[in-house]
Amino acid sequence: MSYPRKIKGFRDIDANMNQLRWKIINSAAKVYKKYGFEHYDTPVLEYSENLGKYLPDSEELAEGVYSFNNPELEPKFDNKGAEIRDERNNVVMENHYLTMRYDLTAPLARLYAESLWELHKHKQVQEGKTPLLRRYQYGQVFRFEAKLDPGRFREFWQLDFDTVGTDDITTDAEACMILADALEEIGLKRDNYIVKVNNRKIIKGLLISLEITEDADEQNIMRIIDKADKIGMQGVAQELGQGRVDEKSKAKIEGLNIDNEIVDQIMGFLSDFSEINTRANILEKLNSKNIDNQTYTEGVSELTKIDEILSALNFDENRVIFDPTMIRGMGYYTGPIFEVEYVGTYKDSKGRKRKVGSICGGGRYDGLVEKSLGMKVPAVGASIGVDRLAEILTLTKQTPELAQGPVIIIAFDDNLMTEYQKIAYELRTKDIEVEVYYGSRKNLKKQLSYADKKNCPIAILIGENEFNNGVATVRNLKLGKELASQITDKKEWRERVQSEVKRENLTEEILKMI
RNA sequence: GCCGAGGUAGCUCAGUUGGUUAGAGCACCAGAUUGUGGUUCUGGGGGUCAUGGGUUCGAAUCUCAUCCUCGGUACCA
Numbered sequence: 001m002s003y004p005r006k007i008k009g010f011r012d013i014d015a016n017m018n019q020l021r022w023k024i025i026n027s028a029a030k031v032y033k034k035y036g037f038e039h040y041d042t043p044v045l046e047y048s049e050n051l052g053k054y055l056p057d058s059e060e061l062a063e064g065v066y067s068f069n070n071p072e073l074e075p076k077f078d079n080k081g082a083e084i085r086d087e088r089n090n091v092v093m094e095n096h097y098l099t100m101r102y103d104l105t106a107p108l109a110r111l112y113a114e115s116l117w118e119l120h121k122h123k124q125v126q127e128g129k130t131p132l133l134r135r136y137q138y139g140q141v142f143r144f145e146a147k148l149d150p151g152r153f154r155e156f157w158q159l160d161f162d163t164v165g166t167d168d169i170t171t172d173a174e175a176c177m178i179l180a181d182a183l184e185e186i187g188l189k190r191d192n193y194i195v196k197v198n199n200r201k202i203i204k205g206l207l208i209s210l211e212i213t214e215d216a217d218e219q220n221i222m223r224i225i226d227k228a229d230k231i232g233m234q235g236v237a238q239e240l241g242q243g244r245v246d247e248k249s250k251a252k253i254e255g256l257n258i259d260n261e262i263v264d265q266i267m268g269f270l271s272d273f274s275e276i277n278t279r280a281n282i283l284e285k286l287n288s289k290n291i292d293n294q295t296y297t298e299g300v301s302e303l304t305k306i307d308e309i310l311s312a313l314n315f316d317e318n319r320v321i322f323d324p325t326m327i328r329g330m331g332y333y334t335g336p337i338f339e340v341e342y343v344g345t346y347k348d349s350k351g352r353k354r355k356v357g358s359i360c361g362g363g364r365y366d367g368l369v370e371k372s373l374g375m376k377v378p379a380v381g382a383s384i385g386v387d388r389l390a391e392i393l394t395l396t397k398q399t400p401e402l403a404q405g406p407v408i409i410i411a412f413d414d415n416l417m418t419e420y421q422k423i424a425y426e427l428r429t430k431d432i433e434v435e436v437y438y439g440s441r442k443n444l445k446k447q448l449s450y451a452d453k454k455n456c457p458i459a460i461l462i463g464e465n466e467f468n469n470g471v472a473t474v475r476n477l478k479l480g481k482e483l484a485s486q487i488t489d490k491k492e493w494r495e496r497v498q499s500e501v502k503r504e505n506l507t508e509e510i511l512k513m514i
Numbered sequence: 515g516c517c518g519a520g521g522u523a524g525c526u527c528a529g530u531u532g533g534u535u536a537g538a539g540c541a542c543c544a545g546a547u548u549g550u551g552g553u554u555c556u557g558g559g560g561g562u563c564a565u566g567g568g569u570u571c572g573a574a575u576c577u578c579a580u581c582c583u584c585g586g587u588a589c590c591a
Contacts, residue, residue: 064590249517249587448551484552
């Protein structure tokens with residue numbers, strides 16, 4: 001015997017949850033296809049080195065992912081793909097590190113790099129002329145997080161679309177449109193979501209103008225700015241400077257100890273955008289800044305282009321806004337970044353009001369494929385967090401109606417099992433979903449409760465009497481449910497929802513009812 | 515990781531200043547209904563009070579440790 005239990009952060013999904021999940025996936029996929037994306041899949045497990053530098057033996061970087069040694073011994077390769085040999089010229093074997101995918105973007109980069117590997121080796125593809133790939137993909141991704149926030153799991157689904165092989169900024173604008181369209185197709189109302197757009201080049205350009213050019217500093221500063229909506233502008237200023245003490249938790253948070261003057265400049269820049277503002281106003285403000293390095297200028301002109309396209313297609317401020325304080329966590333983004341926030345709150349199981357936060361994210365990552373291919377390949381994409389969205393739809397009671405169950409054939413009499421099977425098979429050839437009741441408890445009440453729970457539309461009752469008379473009793477469970485609240489007299493109710501039909505007409509009658 | 519709050523039936527929880535046999539609602543099972551869903555009514559099963567030690571005549575209740583859960587905070591490629 002063992003104690004049956006699940007790993008923390010992993011879930012079982014029942015029929016209702018699956019119904020909602022696949023509604024989300026099918027709706028979004030429909031939109032992705034409309035824009036010309038094709039459906040790809042990649043394995044759940046990858047060689048760790050292909051997913052980035054997150055190896056289990058480098059403590060810091062292994063955090064947050066599931067990695068382990070491959071039980072299979074395989075040849076060791078150098079980074080050009082050649083087998084490494086020892087002094088006796090034998091191939092060196094090792095157990096490679098494997099990692100469960102933590103998103104769908106890194107595996108895409110691997111897939112794309114792999115497909116170009118040989119061509120690139122023989123110099124048959126040139127930078128700037130790499131093939132175009134537009135794919136969408138959905139599936140589980142895995143992250144190890146010690147403590148889970150509400151609505152977050154260690155295994156969760158993402159629903160990505162990416163365009164690899166072009167640096168045309170139009171695809172970035174398109175990504176925003178796709179996110180908006182997909183969410184509306186899923187059923188979100190227009191004022192329940194907002195796509196937020198920023199460009200990493202703008203903050204980067206600002207930092208360059210302040211003579212902050214170290215990668216680590218830049219990352220740290222961006223990380224703190226990203227927390228603005230959580231800790232407030234004052235909190236950001238404190239964490240950039242001397243640090244702060246969180247009031248609620250009394251936690252001491254160390255600051256970056258940046259000079260006051262520079263902190264003031266950064267805060268001054270950000271606070272200019274703190275008021276909700278139109279895209280045009282934000283662009284105007286960005287242009288008016290006295291910053292003239294190339295990174296900054298590029299960032300602003302890219303945003304300008306995105307605004308042009310969005311505006312021309314009537315994607316207005318009620319769907320897509322610019323937010324110069326939005327950063328996003330993933331380190332591989334190099335240009336425009338997107339995030340979708342669910343607007344509004346919900347009440348959790350204890351009645352507490354909660355904010356939802358972001359439900360989609362994405363951006364341009366022009367350097368990711370290069371890491372494994374050794375050649376620059378521009379790419380942009382975004383992802384819908386399926387489980388988060390499902391959670392929100394459930395909590396705000398926007399779930400689809402319970403799916404209709406199968407027609408149920410009540411098993412009265414074991415001797416009639418062959419007859420039940422014949423009826424079921426006959427109906428199935430007409431594309432009707434049918435189930436013969438197999439439960440061990442055969443009393444009628446039990447069987448009808450079972451049918452009720454599965455939302456069965458019709459029950460077919462054939463006992464010895466019916467069989468001998470060549471008839472079947474058919475009960476309309478769907479109608480019965482509707483009438484249950486109106487009719488109190490059981491006898492009358494039964495007469496309304498139940499009828500006897502001839503055995504040879506049964507299939508025909510069921511087809512009429514369903 | 516840090517701070518705080520918790521752990522009592524399958525689920526949600528109540529349980530007085532320590533005092534007989536630890537309760538409720540939901541769910542489950544059965545009957546009222548001699549083969550007929552919902553509602554209603556009646557009855558029934560189900561708990562090593564997270565685990566281990568301590569205090570006490572006596573512990574779900576006080577105490578210590580451990581484990582786990584939740585909230586906040588930090589981290590999040």
